[in-house]
Amino acid sequence: MTTTRILVTGGAGFIGSHYARTLLGPDGPPDVAVTVLDKLTYAGNPANLDEIRDSDGFAFVRGDICDPELVGRLVSDHDQIVHFAAESHVDRSILGADAFVRTNVLGTQTLLDAALRHGLGTFVHISSDEVYGSIPEGSWPETDPLLPNSPYAASKAASDLIALAYHRTHGLDVRVTRCSNNYGHHQFPEKVIPLFVTRLLDGQPVPLYGDGLNVRDWVHIDDHVRGIELVRTGGRPGEIYNIGGDNELSNRELTGLLLDECGADWDMVTYVEDRKGHDRRYSVDFSKIRDELGYVPRKELAAGVAETVDWYRTHRPWWEPLVPEAGRQAA
Numbered sequence: 440m441t442t443t444r445i446l447v448t449g450g451a452g453f454i455g456s457h458y459a460r461t462l463l464g465p466d467g468p469p470d471v472a473v474t475v476l477d478k479l480t481y482a483g484n485p486a487n488l489d490e491i492r493d494s495d496g497f498a499f500v501r502g503d504i505c506d507p508e509l510v511g512r513l514v515s516d517h518d519q520i521v522h523f524a525a526e527s528h529v530d531r532s533i534l535g536a537d538a539f540v541r542t543n544v545l546g547t548q549t550l551l552d553a554a555l556r557h558g559l560g561t562f563v564h565i566s567s568d569e570v571y572g573s574i575p576e577g578s579w580p581e582t583d584p585l586l587p588n589s590p591y592a593a594s595k596a597a598s599d600l601i602a603l604a605y606h607r608t609h610g611l612d613v614r615v616t617r618c619s620n621n622y623g624h625h626q627f628p629e630k631v632i633p634l635f636v637t638r639l640l641d642g643q644p645v646p647l648y649g650d651g652l653n654v655r656d657w658v659h660i661d662d663h664v665r666g667i668e669l670v671r672t673g674g675r676p677g678e679i680y681n682i683g684g685d686n687e688l689s690n691r692e693l694t695g696l697l698l699d700e701c702g703a704d705w706d707m708v709t710y711v712e713d714r715k716g717h718d719r720r721y722s723v724d725f726s727k728i729r730d731e732l733g734y735v736p737r738k739e740l741a742a743g744v745a746e747t748v749d750w751y752r753t754h755r756p757w758w759e760p761l762v763p764e765a766g767r768q769a770a
């Protein structure tokens with residue numbers, strides 16, 4: 440059996456590490472080797488890879504996707520790339536967009552150039568539903584224009600366009616996924632779910648933006664990772680695939696769920712000034728990946744949230760050291 444050597448960028452982060460653990464776990468494909476390339480920014484955590492550190496076919500390289508020499512060397516030794524590495528937090532992109540443009544745009548282009556030079560096979564580019572902007576009703580198909588609002592979303596949209604341009608111009612086998620908001624274990628506690636859960640577990644109030652009526656579609660990382668694998672193994676070159684969870688909730692509804700799970704009530708909620716340019720609603724139409732590749736989200740939201748809260752409850756040593764960097768004191 441030939442082994443497919445996959446370079447997973449950003450594989451020490453929330454979703455990338457779940458992808459790497461899944462590929463090398465008991466239910467992963469038998470024929471893959473995985474190298475994680477990760478800079479280990481504040482969001483990257485080597486502990487996320489402990490489970491697979493000793494697995495056959497696993498390697499870890501600390502490095503920057505913007506480093507053409509390192510990237511060239513690694514790409515020449517691999518057959519495919521699944522590209523997660525990014526600056527991922529909208530609030531940080533509002534405070535300063537430098538790192539977002541550098542990593543998300545230049546880093547992606549550095550990887551694409553190396554892929555082209557070394558005749559790489561498939562390049563799966565992991566993107567976000569935020570590239571579409573905000574939609575008052577209905578859902579975006581993949582053909583909708585990109586109208587990103589935050590600097591984070593704009594940098595992701597730019598990287599999508601460059602990735603697709605390498606397909607159209609050079610024929611590189613690029614596949615783009617655009618997923619809605621992910622939740623699950625190992626998420627850095629600056630993002631809303633782990634931020635709220637870790638605060639509530641510590642008996643602290645949680646900050647709810649604006650009127651709390653912004654709507655997001657929540658997808659469990661198991662479902663996102665399965666969608667990505669379907670695209671890597673069965674998707675078509677040059678195509679974009681939306682991935683959703685079919686779980687639209689306002690932030691207020693989400694907060695209610697988290698309060699219940701943590702045994703807290705609404706007096707733990709502080710309404711705070713809204714995020715600048717806060718997108719009101721995201722909603723992807725994911726019928727393409729469902730019809731072409733058989734993707735359906737399987738994780739039921741209440742069960743997924745309960746499991747997630749339970750993971751944070753039982754994994755304090757994982758998240759407590761991250762609290763100062765997560766900026767909790769500012770909330």
Ligand code: NAD
Nearest residue numbers: 449451452453454478479480482483503504524525527621
């Ligand atoms: P994350 O912030 O948890 O992880 C990002 C990882 O990338 C970290 O390990 C970090 O160290 C690494 N990294 C950052 N800059 C790097 C660089 N220059 N070189 C090498 N590594 C670098 O992010 P996440 O939530 O796991 O998101 C992963 C991807 O999925 C991102 O591309 C994001 O845009 C996309 N996405 C995320 C969500 C979500 O809800 N979290 C939804 C849709 C799409």
